Amino acid sequence: MPGRVLGAITVTATAGLTLLALAIPASAHTPTSKAECVADKAVVSVKLASYARNGNTVVVKDGETELVNTSFGDNYEKSWTRAGDVAHTFTIAVKASDGNQYNYSKTLKVEACVKPTAPSTTTTVSKPSTPAESTPPSTEVTTSTTESSSETVPVTSTTPVGSGGGEGEATPPLASTGASPGWLLLSGLGLVGAGAAALVVVRRKRAA
Numbered sequence: 001m002p003g004r005v006l007g008a009i010t011v012t013a014t015a016g017l018t019l020l021a022l023a024i025p026a027s028a029h030t031p032t033s034k035a036e037c038v039a040d041k042a043v044v045s046v047k048l049a050s051y052a053r054n055g056n057t058v059v060v061k062d063g064e065t066e067l068v069n070t071s072f073g074d075n076y077e078k079s080w081t082r083a084g085d086v087a088h089t090f091t092i093a094v095k096a097s098d099g100n101q102y103n104y105s106k107t108l109k110v111e112a113c114v115k116p117t118a119p120s121t122t123t124t125v126s127k128p129s130t131p132a133e134s135t136p137p138s139t140e141v142t143t144s145t146t147e148s149s150s151e152t153v154p155v156t157s158t159t160p161v162g163s164g165g166g167e168g169e170a171t172p173p174l175a176s177t178g179a180s181p182g183w184l185l186l187s188g189l190g191l192v193g194a195g196a197a198a199l200v201v202v203r204r205k206r207a208a
Helices: 002-026 181-207
Strands: 030-038 041-049 056-062 065-072 076-082 088-095 104-110
Touching: 030 088, 030 104, 041 056, 041 088, 041 104, 056 076, 065 076
Parallel strands: none
Antiparallel strands: 030 041, 041 076, 056 065, 056 088, 088 104
């Protein structure tokens, strides 16, 4: 009798320990995840520990881009590196094979790790284009000068009125003798005086 009681206790204890051993891993599901900037890159990490030995699944996305979609056993750990010059939104979905109460979902956001360098802007003030001044067409004024083959210079002659002739008759110029006109006048007067004296002498002779 005591042997049977002892056997029953032993079986009960073994069954309890077995159930406890199975219950401990089941209740120890430990999902962890994080997203951060590492060396100017966006890095997302997932670590799943103490899950059932098979039938679990994990899906990780970066926005609409699927990074992984796979099944795993009791443990799973992986990380992904993404571009650091843009913001990221990571989603993690874990489905446990031993009960929906062990499922895991998480959304992680990371801002751009590297700020884009703004291009240097140089402000150039452009002057409004001034239309080129139009040069008026050159007008050539051609003056046609007609020159006669021989230039005729009009000659104006003044004709003195002669003592005995009509108007318009030219008196020939006196010949240049080289003698002074005064001496000529005195000589003429002398001749006239001599002629008068001779005439008086002749008349006296006739009267006698």
